[in-house]
Amino acid sequence: SIDGQRLWDTLMAMAEIGPTANGGSCRLALTPEDAAGRRLLLDWCEAIGCTWRVDRVGNLFIRREGRRDDLDPVATGSHLDTQPKGGRFDGILGVLAGLEVFRTLHDRGIVTERPLELVVWTNEEGSRFAPAMVASGTYAGEFAVEDTLSRRDADGVTLGEALEACGFAGDLPVGKPRLDGFFELHIEQGPVLEDAGETIGVVTGVQGMRWFDVTFSGQSAHAGPTPMRLRRDALAAAARLIDRLQAHALADASGDTKVTCGCLDIEAASRNVIPGQVRLTVDLRHVVEAELDALEALFEQELAAAGEAFGVGVSRERIWASPVVAFAPECIAAVEDATRARGVPYRRMMSGAGHDAVYVSRVAPTSMIFIPCRDGISHNEAEYATPEHCALGAQVLFDAMLARADR
Amino acid sequence: SIDGQRLWDTLMAMAEIGPTANGGSCRLALTPEDAAGRRLLLDWCEAIGCTWRVDRVGNLFIRREGRRDDLDPVATGSHLDTQPKGGRFDGILGVLAGLEVFRTLHDRGIVTERPLELVVWTNEEGSRFAPAMVASGTYAGEFAVEDTLSRRDADGVTLGEALEACGFAGDLPVGKPRLDGFFELHIEQGPVLEDAGETIGVVTGVQGMRWFDVTFSGQSAHAGPTPMRLRRDALAAAARLIDRLQAHALADASGDTKVTCGCLDIEAASRNVIPGQVRLTVDLRHVVEAELDALEALFEQELAAAGEAFGVGVSRERIWASPVVAFAPECIAAVEDATRARGVPYRRMMSGAGHDAVYVSRVAPTSMIFIPCRDGISHNEAEYATPEHCALGAQVLFDAMLARADR
Numbered sequence: 001s002i003d004g005q006r007l008w009d010t011l012m013a014m015a016e017i018g019p020t021a022n023g024g025s026c027r028l029a030l031t032p033e034d035a036a037g038r039r040l041l042l043d044w045c046e047a048i049g050c051t052w053r054v055d056r057v058g059n060l061f062i063r064r065e066g067r068r069d070d071l072d073p074v075a076t077g078s079h080l081d082t083q084p085k086g087g088r089f090d091g092i093l094g095v096l097a098g099l100e101v102f103r104t105l106h107d108r109g110i111v112t113e114r115p116l117e118l119v120v121w122t123n124e125e126g127s128r129f130a131p132a133m134v135a136s137g138t139y140a141g142e143f144a145v146e147d148t149l150s151r152r153d154a155d156g157v158t159l160g161e162a163l164e165a166c167g168f169a170g171d172l173p174v175g176k177p178r179l180d181g182f183f184e185l186h187i188e189q190g191p192v193l194e195d196a197g198e199t200i201g202v203v204t205g206v207q208g209m210r211w212f213d214v215t216f217s218g219q220s221a222h223a224g225p226t227p228m229r230l231r232r233d234a235l236a237a238a239a240r241l242i243d244r245l246q247a248h249a250l251a252d253a254s255g256d257t258k259v260t261c262g263c264l265d266i267e268a269a270s271r272n273v274i275p276g277q278v279r280l281t282v283d284l285r286h287v288v289e290a291e292l293d294a295l296e297a298l299f300e301q302e303l304a305a306a307g308e309a310f311g312v313g314v315s316r317e318r319i320w321a322s323p324v325v326a327f328a329p330e331c332i333a334a335v336e337d338a339t340r341a342r343g344v345p346y347r348r349m350m351s352g353a354g355h356d357a358v359y360v361s362r363v364a365p366t367s368m369i370f371i372p373c374r375d376g377i378s379h380n381e382a383e384y385a386t387p388e389h390c391a392l393g394a395q396v397l398f399d400a401m402l403a404r405a406d407r
Numbered sequence: 408s409i410d411g412q413r414l415w416d417t418l419m420a421m422a423e424i425g426p427t428a429n430g431g432s433c434r435l436a437l438t439p440e441d442a443a444g445r446r447l448l449l450d451w452c453e454a455i456g457c458t459w460r461v462d463r464v465g466n467l468f469i470r471r472e473g474r475r476d477d478l479d480p481v482a483t484g485s486h487l488d489t490q491p492k493g494g495r496f497d498g499i500l501g502v503l504a505g506l507e508v509f510r511t512l513h514d515r516g517i518v519t520e521r522p523l524e525l526v527v528w529t530n531e532e533g534s535r536f537a538p539a540m541v542a543s544g545t546y547a548g549e550f551a552v553e554d555t556l557s558r559r560d561a562d563g564v565t566l567g568e569a570l571e572a573c574g575f576a577g578d579l580p581v582g583k584p585r586l587d588g589f590f591e592l593h594i595e596q597g598p599v600l601e602d603a604g605e606t607i608g609v610v611t612g613v614q615g616m617r618w619f620d621v622t623f624s625g626q627s628a629h630a631g632p633t634p635m636r637l638r639r640d641a642l643a644a645a646a647r648l649i650d651r652l653q654a655h656a657l658a659d660a661s662g663d664t665k666v667t668c669g670c671l672d673i674e675a676a677s678r679n680v681i682p683g684q685v686r687l688t689v690d691l692r693h694v695v696e697a698e699l700d701a702l703e704a705l706f707e708q709e710l711a712a713a714g715e716a717f718g719v720g721v722s723r724e725r726i727w728a729s730p731v732v733a734f735a736p737e738c739i740a741a742v743e744d745a746t747r748a749r750g751v752p753y754r755r756m757m758s759g760a761g762h763d764a765v766y767v768s769r770v771a772p773t774s775m776i777f778i779p780c781r782d783g784i785s786h787n788e789a790e791y792a793t794p795e796h797c798a799l800g801a802q803v804l805f806d807a808m809l810a811r812a813d814r
């Protein structure tokens with residue numbers, strides 16, 4: 001079985017690249033730090049005889065040959081990019097657990113029937129380039145290659161330019177290689193497993209998510225002499241929207257409605273200037289597609305109402321919609337069988353976060369494995385998973401991959 | 408009487424320095440643009456025989472000799488710095504109207520009994536360095552010179568460093584020269600005069616204002632899997648506070664309560680990260696000091712309630728308090744007499760904006776003259792006052808200054 005200590009050591013070694021003040025990592029997609037993380041991984045993989053290719057959107061495919069190289073590979077993987085103040089596990093665990101699977105096979109001299117493939121998907125977080133999972137989405141045909149390459153970060157740099165700059169602009173056609181199946185190990189990024197004292201989540205699907213860019217256009221004016229009733233305060237309207245959306249989501253006793261406003265920018269902000277223009281991001285999620293439709297309709301109503309209340313023009317663009325996903329029954333079963341064989345408490349569950357598996361599931365049978373993370377915290381430097389849980393997750397991944405590769 | 412066309416031409420010439428896309432100006436305090444504006448003014452003043460000195464906080468004193476140079480001068484002035492997207496009149500009118508007074512006297516060969524002084528106060532806007540009116544406040548003894556010099560802008564540059572860099576670090580002791588009186592012409596920056604069809608505001612005082620830096624400390628976490636009820640969303644708490652403060656201010660039928668949140672910053676913001684830390688600025692104003700106390704108490708209550716509602720820690724620092732000001736009766740009378748003599752509709756009124764006259768009034772008899780500005784808009788590129796109103800304001804300033812200088 002896999003070597004938990006070795007897995008932990010590689011996780012900690014990767015965290016040395018782009019370290020943040022409070023024990024997290026900052027490797028925004030396609031920055032020098034992200035590239036350094038990729039090169040460290042490639043060094044490790046070359047040392048055990050793997051070969052690799054990069055596709056046109058920077059997805060990295062690391063191959064371990066099988067006995068039947070005419071067959072499509074069984075794959076695993078995730079991402080190495082992080083949030084601006086991200087943790088050491090989100091995405092990284094999935095990649096380095098794949099490495100640990102390869103290393104374990106290498107140590108034992110095992111050759112699987114089908115080849116295996118470890119994939120590092122580009123820009124999963126969506127923090128540098130929106131949307132999230134853009135490169136696995138391109139692989140799966142959701143986004144056109146040229147559109148993906150021309151997406152811009154906040155400084156106006158395109159994804160294509162960033163790929164060239166960091167040395168990971170490849171020439172493998174996007175969509176290649178086809179995969180026989182895909183398994184992704186990930187921390188849960190929420191508190192459900194930890195609260196229930198369970199150690200594995202058998203992931204059956206992913207909630208739907210929609211991203212919006214909202215603009216409030218009021219009128220900047222002087223904070224002192226401008227009467228309240230004549231103001232057109234763009235921030236007041238944004239605050240009203242945020243407050244109403246929070247109230248609505250908190251009122252859903254099922255807990256299935258999720259609303260997050262992550263970014264808010266005031267144009268030419270100054271203490272004594274009434275904000276004239278505000279941009280806000282809105283992230284809506286639900287496990288039921290029809291409920292997500294209803295949530296979007298409510299958001300639009302509240303947006304219009306907030307604009308009207310403060311005499312502020314509003315506009316919104318839906319920049320991303322990822323529908324509710326159901327994973328492949330045979331892959332879910334492979335994970336559930338492997339988990340049951342280890343005799344650990346587990347649950348079948350939906351994922352609250354988007355993952356590259358969302359898009360890959362459109363073109364290959366897919367499922368995921370979750371392990372708990374401390375206090376359910378992720379997208380935060382304090383993110384933590386125990387060495388035992390990481391090892392257990394990697395073991396379930398190993399077992400599920402081998403079962404599929406040798407079926 | 409004064410030359411309205413010449414005044415207008417100097418206003419438009421000054422607006423050529425640091426022009427913005429939509430017809431405004433950007434001359435943040437002590438930037439190269441601000442310095443260029445000052446040098447243009449000094450060229451104009453030297454051409455009519457004036458001398459000048461700069462004090463240690465960069466205040467610029469431009470002198471026109473009188474018959475009795477042993478007496479304290481009668482002064483006018485305002486500021487040349489602007490908001491990031493400021494207009495062509497806020498502050499600038501007061502300075503260039505002073506120049507027009509000097510030019511008119513020069514053309515006619517008039518020498519006043521007392522000397523006259525045109526003052527350009529440093530960093531009035533408070534946009535680059537907080538608080539506003541910091542250098543006139545230092546002149547008046549409200550702030551210590553060393554404290555003022557060590558105030559930092561958003562990039563960490565101190566006011567003292569900025570003074571050196573732009574060539575306006577002078578050696579005149581702060582507080583010199585003493586002034587016999589101070590008159591400041593300014594656009595109203597609100598809609599009252601325009602709405603009433605009046606052309607001059609005889610300013611009797613200034614409303615009180617208080618500035619706060621507020622910090623909301625929640626916990627950043629993933630937007631997808633984190634249940635709403637377990638979140639500690641710093642932006643949700645900030646939005647609640649903003650919404651409540653707006654509701655409170657709007658509910659005051661007198662219109663005397665004013666609340667503005669001008670800046671809001673989310674630390675390490677990302678679309679799919681629940682904001683963990685938010686900084687917000689709050690500007691509270693009222694014409695009655697006791698009501699301002701009550702407003703501050705309400706703000707603190709609402710801040711605590713917003714923090715509690717979302718499980719978010721809150722803290723606030725009051726970084727500035729400028730009490731309600733009453734100007735000197737004899738200076739108000741000088742302005743009112745000059746206005747009445749011109750036979751124009753006017754009103755006595757309080758100022759909603761802070762002005763350098765606020766602090767100067769502590770050490771010299773002071774009052775102000777307002778003219779209307781279009782739609783009451785200021786701190787905005789669209790700020791506008793008509794040539795006729797500018798000329799009328801400068802004429803009242805001329806008359807009031809001469810009455811005092813020759814009394």
Ligand SMILES: NC(=O)NCCC(=O)O
Pocket residue numbers: 090124125126132133189352353354355629630631679
């Ligand atoms: N796992 C993860 O952080 N994915 C980013 C996409 C999302 O926001 O859910």
Ligand SMILES: NC(=O)NCCC(=O)O
Pocket residue numbers: 222223224272497531532533539540596759760761762
């Ligand atoms: N007149 C003006 O814009 N002053 C700045 C201080 C204030 O915010 O009132």
